[in-house]
Amino acid sequence: MTIPRAAKTLRRTRIQEEKEEQILEAALDVFSASGFRGSTIDQIAEVAGMSKPNLLYYFRTKEAMHRALIDRVLYTWLEPLRAFDAEGNPETEIRSYIRRKLEMARDFPRESRLFANEVLQGAPHIEDELKGPLKELVDEKAEVIRAWAKSGKIVTCDPYHLIFSIWSTTQHYADFDVQVRAVLGQEHSGEGRFEDAARFLEQLFIGGLRPDPLEA
Amino acid sequence: MTIPRAAKTLRRTRIQEEKEEQILEAALDVFSASGFRGSTIDQIAEVAGMSKPNLLYYFRTKEAMHRALIDRVLYTWLEPLRAFDAEGNPETEIRSYIRRKLEMARDFPRESRLFANEVLQGAPHIEDELKGPLKELVDEKAEVIRAWAKSGKIVTCDPYHLIFSIWSTTQHYADFDVQVRAVLGQEHSGEGRFEDAARFLEQLFIGGLRPDPLEA
DNA sequence: GGATAATTTGACCGATTGGTAAACATTACA
DNA sequence: TGTAATGTTTACCAATCGGTCAAATTATCC
Missing domain, CATH: 1.10.357.10 (Tetracycline Repressor, domain 2)
Structure with a gap:
């Protein structure tokens, strides 16, 4: 049984760092242009150049993305x-x-x-x-x-x-x-x-x- | 056969003026709080205290509401x-x-x-x-x-x-x-x-x- | 009061929303 | 090289989105 959530792993892999960076960069693009409510995960996924489920593998919710960005x-x-x-x-x-x-x-x-x-x-x-x-x-x-x-x-x-x-x-x-x-x-x-x-x-x-x- | 669009009638009735006023007031509430993309017609309808189709009877689209408000x-x-x-x-x-x-x-x-x-x-x-x-x-x-x-x-x-x-x-x-x-x-x-x-x-x-x- | 126009509503539509399940692919490490 | 953990994708879900339709209701005017 795998634990499929990146957030639950203790050590951050190289891929995790790269992808999270990539996602937050895209999220910044989208959130800053449309606000939280007006932005969609699909938009962010498209800008980030990855599939929506893949994006949600790194950040479980839209809120989590926003939170990470704000912080x-x-x-x-x-x-x-x-x-x-x-x-x-x-x-x-x-x-x-x-x-x-x-x-x-x-x-x-x-x-x-x-x-x-x-x-x-x-x-x-x-x-x-x-x-x-x-x-x-x-x-x-x-x-x-x-x-x-x-x-x-x-x-x-x-x-x-x-x-x-x-x-x-x-x-x-x-x-x-x-x-x-x-x-x-x-x-x-x-x-x-x-x-x-x-x-x-x-x-x-x-x-x-x-x-x-x-x-x- | 009736022409069901208020916008197409030439003379504005009392009801039209009242309801349009009521709608724009609600739309101002919602749009100003969430921006265009982040606002929904349902929200506006609820604040305005009328059904969504009724609201769309006076303004055909979300854009039309926004436009009227801006103007x-x-x-x-x-x-x-x-x-x-x-x-x-x-x-x-x-x-x-x-x-x-x-x-x-x-x-x-x-x-x-x-x-x-x-x-x-x-x-x-x-x-x-x-x-x-x-x-x-x-x-x-x-x-x-x-x-x-x-x-x-x-x-x-x-x-x-x-x-x-x-x-x-x-x-x-x-x-x-x-x-x-x-x-x-x-x-x-x-x-x-x-x-x-x-x-x-x-x-x-x-x-x-x-x-x-x-x-x- | 009756005809007609104006207004309102519930049921519904296809598209999009945030998010999930599970199969599949890849990587890291022994 | 094998295998377990990590990463990715396809297919999908229920809820909500903007908007339509036809039927029902109400207002207007003769």
């Missing part, structure tokens, strides 16, 4: 915020945070859309991650920002809404890419638009956060 | 941008644009999510609207902003990315509501968060766009 992507996704350094200079820290987030929007748009789809549809699968690890990390960084404001390095402002505004403005270029391209027209839709966006956003945030000269 | 919502959705006035004072115009967009995010989050879902998933049903009416309106308002910059009323900046950043920061509070609530925690998730957001965003944009004193 893998979440850590990387929070990396830029984690790099936010309390000791650094506020201006350079904010500038490089914007840069990093914009680079992620440019280089990993599917990952951004995966989360966007999930959150947009009520975050039924990642509620715990949002209320747990994410909130804790944001709380911590919000304190850093508050300290900067208190010491007069930046203007007094709500640190949470500051973080939200950096998230939204940068991820916009991944999540709403079609709209951005449509509005900019073909001539400005090249990769240069990320440079333009970076320049504008740095200008906006550095200018908008400059400490009030009256208080100085 | 109805698009005009209203662009209203704030249309109100952007070239003659007005830049600071008050931008301030009130932010206010209006935030109010829409607060009062019509489903409409925002309907578009967000659509654009996020590649805008397969509204590509023409984006490249046509939307682009034209944005082009027009971008010129207004450029003129303000040229006359030194605001800092020189890319008007398109300015508009994108106002869209993204404001709509964030509708589209990513779950995340915002999760991060802010229960204590700050009341309606007051929109006031906080408005205060921060006005501060950010007014400060970030203040004309460079060196050029003055």
